[in-house]
Amino acid sequence: MTETETLFAPASGFGRAAVAVIRISGPAARDVLTALGAALPPPRRLSLRTLRDPVDGAELDRALVAWFPGPETYSGEDMVELHLHGGQAVRMGVLTALAGLPGCRAAGPGAFTRRAVLNGRLDLAEAEAVADLIDAETEGQRRQALRQLDGALSRQVAAWRMQAIDGLAAAEAALDFSDEGDVDEAGLDAGLVQRATALRDEIAAALRDGRRGERLRDGFTVVLAGAPNAGKSTLLNALSRREVAIVSEIPGTTRDAIEVRLDLGGLPVILVDTAGLRETAEPVEAAGIRRARARIDAADLVLVLVPPGEDPPDLGRSGTSYRTVLTKTDLIAGSLQPFPEAALAVSARTGLGLDALLDAVQAAAESGLGQGDALITRARHRAALEACVGHLDRLLAGAGGLPELAAEDLRLAVRSLGEVAGHVGVEDVLDRLFAGFCIGK
Secondary structure, eight states: OOTTOEEEEEOSOSSSOSEEEEEEESTTHHHHHHHTTOOOOOBTOOEEEEEEOTTTOOEEEEEEEEEEOSSSSSSSSOEEEEEEEOOHHHHHHHHHHHHTSTTEEEOOBTHHHHHHHHTTSSOHHHHHHHHHHHHOOSHHHHHHHHHHHTTHHHHHHHHHHHHHHHHHHHHHHHHHOTTSTTSOTTIIIIIHHHHHHHHHHHHHHHHOSTTHHHHHHHOEEEEEEESTTSSHHHHHHHHHTSOOSOOOSSTTOOOSOEEEEEEETTEEEEEEEOOOOOOOOOHHHHHHHHHHHHHHHHOSEEEEEEOTTOOOOOOTTOOOOEEEEEOOGGGOOSSOOOOOTTOEEOOTTTOTTHHHHHHHHHHHHHHHHOSSOOSOOSHHHHHHHHHHHHHHHHHHHTTTSOHHHHHHHHHHHHHHHHHHHTSSSOHHHHHHHHTTSOBTO
């Protein structure tokens, strides 16, 4: 991408709609609007304009047009938004006309947000929050993304980075100006060690959060496990209130994991139906069972489904938290058979116990995701902060060693903190991040 190019892309979904928005951003945005036959409207006001094909002057649409002069825009450069009638022919006619203009090209995924980062309108952590906000499916995810977009992580990391820079400045001064009277010769000893220890402990405390930020982004995973015909697929359909999985009396019908996303109390819960656990020589079913055991090992919670008169299946050495669920209770005449007090009794056919089961899953999700707002929401953030702690640990371990090594450890700690917001070494990170954005953002 070059800064001289002007980008355009749909900023609304495809398909028939009342309004379709096309976003244009770049140095020629004003000229593009003029080329479409529209007079420049007052800044930041929607104005009715007739758009025409630059080639033959044919009318394309009567649209509302907004003009946003830079740099006070989302991307930090001149922008235009075209609010068209939402038909496919109208949208494609305008996009085709834009593609024919010199200096214009269709934007790739995340191109507008990438320019916002390059132009200093957003840092990298805030740009990631934009993607999280677009992908948010629950209230909890929305709140977390808005906090990050507001700079919660960026501000904290910036404060840590300034502390590390102050320490680095003291270390460099002690090295370069040790003969000056106003330079603390003990800067690499007691004073610096104390500051580095406090910084290291503060970052380490933030890392001890149970990864609740990442788990809230990805969802709390609940696996339905049990023997064949234990009622897993039937329960999945009942909890999701739609026919997601095939239900059959033939054992081994479910071969691969089937996922359903639920919103429980604003928390994202991923419900996973898996293959029935049993010994089998059939290769395809055996592969499904191996995948089921892998999902069980990686789950946040396992619901072990047990039909009346059967024993719970062997989950192996899995250390995953689990709850026993007695299924098909509508088939039991009279009182229930003796069963562990912690078990939940349900009937997917009659609905008995389903609300209690969902309440139990929600409680587990609330406990697993922790209380309070998460600071770290992505594995990239965590890796950079862990690297910073590692550099500070090395500094503290060699506090009595060469001052040059201490300064280098601090320099690397500053660099690691800078990677969170995108201050250093971010080209590869940018490529990976914005490839996952939608077109037009």
